[in-house]
Amino acid sequence: MSHDASLTNRNFKVVGTRVPRPDGVDKVTGRARYGADATAPGQLVGMILRSPHAHALIRSIDTSKAEALPGVKAVITSADLPDKVNGRRDLLDILENCMARGRALYDGHAVAAVAAIDAETAKQALKLIKIDYKVLPHVTDVDEAMQEGAPIVQPWVRTAGGDPNKETNVSQISEFGHGDVEAGFAEADVVIERSYKTEQTHQGYIEPHACLASVGPDGQGELWVTTQGHYTFRNQCAELLGMEIAKLKVTSSEIGGGFGGKTHVWMEPVALALSRKANRPVKLVMTRDEVFRATGPTCSTSIDVKIGVKRDGRITGAKAVLRYQDGAFPGIWGMLGAMTSWACYDLPNVKSIAYDVLVNRPKVAAYRAPSAPMAAFAVESTMDIVAGAIGMDPVDFRLLNAAKEGTRASYGPTYGPIGIRATLEAVKNHPQMKVKLKPNQGRGMACGFWFNFGGQTCATVNIGVDGTINVSVGTVDVGGSRASLSLIAAEELGVPYETVKCTIADTASLGHNDTTEGSRGTFSSGMAIIFACRNAIEELRNRAAKTWDIPVQDVHWQDGQAVALGIQHSNLQPLTLAQIAAKSPRTGGPIAGHNEVVADGAGVSFASHICDVEVDPETGATRVLRYAVIQDAGRAIHPDYVEGQFQGAAAQGIGWALNEEYIYGKDGRLQNPGFLDYRIPVCSDLPFIDTQILEIPNPGHPYGIRGVGETSIVPPLAAIGNAVSNAVGVRLTHVPMSPPRILKAIKAERSLAGDRRVSAG
């Protein structure tokens, strides 16, 4: 059986075509069922009471009045979610994030929950819960949290490998790199050092978190939920609630966006606990306010970058110090920032040091290429400054220092064939580079990197008696993957795309699947499907051999049919898949193929973006005029959805660069938990986003696939930063580059220039 994952060079028949997506009609007509679209008989409404304080001791919770209210069927606090995690701190953190345990750690932290017969009753019950808080000092800024004497967010946290007796907000310090950076800077002709800040942003998916939970007295449960990974949700919920994994069935609904924010459980264990206590199904749907305050945005950061360069443009030394806040629980986000920061370049001496820091904000979650955009903003801005300082074109400067096959990446591995240079060459040749700019306009470009990921994956291919194909996978479809995966099955079996139906199976139907994250959906499920199809083809050949009564090794699979090879079988007409399927009840029963695999060999991916902006010098308002994304896709299985990923990532990056930010008051409370004041871009804010797909096949996948979903959110902050800085003649170092920040920078430069004139005169 061929389970060889290596790239097989081939001419594709259906892969690479732009077929309609199977979930399209349901989504545009409103038939698609999302997280909030499930109902069950006797279902209750669940609601969560949240802390209004950034940091507070919970002295007591009195739920008696709420429990006495007619229509209330269950009230829970952390007492109903006892610690069953056997000392696993990571799981206990998840549990504590779902429901505060004695201390509220951020504005919006859940402290109690109710299940009632309707929303009115549930709302009233929340008001009847009395909580005695003792407000504690808080800290929300990453730099302040690192200072001596800052309020301590989690008293048990120690810096990994650090002083075991010292309370701190720094949970870990990570270091990557090679060579000797100090020697590199000493050797340089020019050394540039700059500091940057980026504010916290949310993924901004339109569908709020929602689920329908049901746990019976027999310990069996079901959960319908909007998620990027129902197997992960199942495992975590079961572990947190002390249930057996096999007895909890989780079904993933259609998903209205996740971008990393739906890779973690937030209120699902609470819904299950309410259901268990009330012995009724419980539906829990977050409000937008709850989504912003109590799910996982990405980090705010503070980053220093230093680059040393020879006059000829060769970088001799590069160093980044990155401080990322992970919210109220330890995370790895700073570490990822450090790993990605220099990944685009071939550097003799390089170092990144990252601090993961706790603050009184919600627990940070993944957001599309998590941590890389902020590091890229700092590095790629400095790259432009350096290019300017030595009088070199920024694209040429990057090309000269770009990583290539055989480059040792700053985070450790040695690259195979990669696309960074190809994307930079494409930038040079892109027509946008030739469009003449007018006054107050500026152009910028930047590069980005993302690892991509494979992981545990299962697929089943079932062949119906009419020759149609059911493909079941366990990776949630967040961006059109059912279309791509159907194309892959059609390609491998040699049947038309239209005969394949791809379904996201529930947790009872397949083995464990890792979450759809790390751009792994099409890469890993694609691989498992190829193997499962090859498995099914084995069986199809067996059935043909049986039908013909010839040895199976004489039967080949070609273009969707079994062909008998050899002159002695020349009288045998090929048998199509449909013909073999029709006979299957009499030749041995249903025909299927399946595969369980750890999909290794995910290929790293690179992108380069070009951006033209116009800035109103009197208001600081920026308009993005033109935007182009160039990215290596490995192989674009369905080009429409590859382009869609490029455009979507760029759109999110544009919002982040210009306007999106979490705004905290002095009281540590989030001031803008809604789409009016948390400004994701609307259609009219965006230009047409041009895309160019490059295909440098990943040698680690039979079809050459690399993930495509994340990389293109990495360059926009820097590309826009460079464009805006070029438009206004001042370097912008703080994201988002909102109108007040830009106007302030322009005015500061004007008064500096004025001072210069005065002192010159």
Place this chain on the structure above:
Amino acid sequence: MRYEAPTSTKDAVTLLSRAKGSAFVLAGGSDLLVRMKGGFIEPDLVVDIKRIPALQEIRKTSTGFRIGAAVPCAAMGEHAGLRKAWPGVVEAANLIGSDQIQSRCTVAGNLCNASPAADSVPALVAAKAKAVIAGPKGRRTVPVEKVPAGPGRTTLGKGEFVEAILLPLPKGKTGDAYLRFTPRTEMDIAVCSAGVCLKLGRGGVIEEARVALGAVAPTVVLVPAAAKAIVGTKLDEAALAALTAACEAACAPIDDKRGTVEFRTEVAGVLARRAAKIAYQRAGG
């Protein structure tokens, strides 16, 4: 909660006057329903005024236009006469929300919601609009700027509501304009805004002017000093600079999630300057 939809102003006044607990007028509902759903208010009585026939129309009278309190802003944009007479007011009204919001929201609701950032209000103030208020003691007419008292508060007494907004007929060479600053191109709330109305005399010299600023104080503010800075000029650079300075001096904004004091003050001046230029051009200058 009790919901009533009277068909006459008299019935509406009676309902509002007799109400125990909190009573709210419902026009388009694009503020009221949002606040109810958000749990910010829990009305005991809601009086829907959209069924009162006289409130549903824009009427041209001998002295100007009467815009019923139930007229959606989209209808103002479709009224050719109004558009021609008061392009700034209509533009401001049409900036509110999206197509969906436009077919519901009203300028009377925008005024009575009493947000300092309300888009139609600076333009109405600049255009010398008046509000017709019906109440238990009969009707009274006041300049629109007298209706809001502070964020979310009005000067309306118990049982009173706005029946219509009156706009005069523009005299001679008159032009108006409204500009707002929002970080997004639409679906956003004004960080600051400016409405300007000018009347030109002989030789393009400004004879009368009214300048109103939004989102820079607890209510929309009329800035007589800004008007004074440009009256008697042809809106030359010096006049524009004086206008800007007067506007900046009139700003008393707050620092909040939508903008800083510094930014609001500076941009309010920029917008007033730009709006004045548009109004001047529209007036035939």
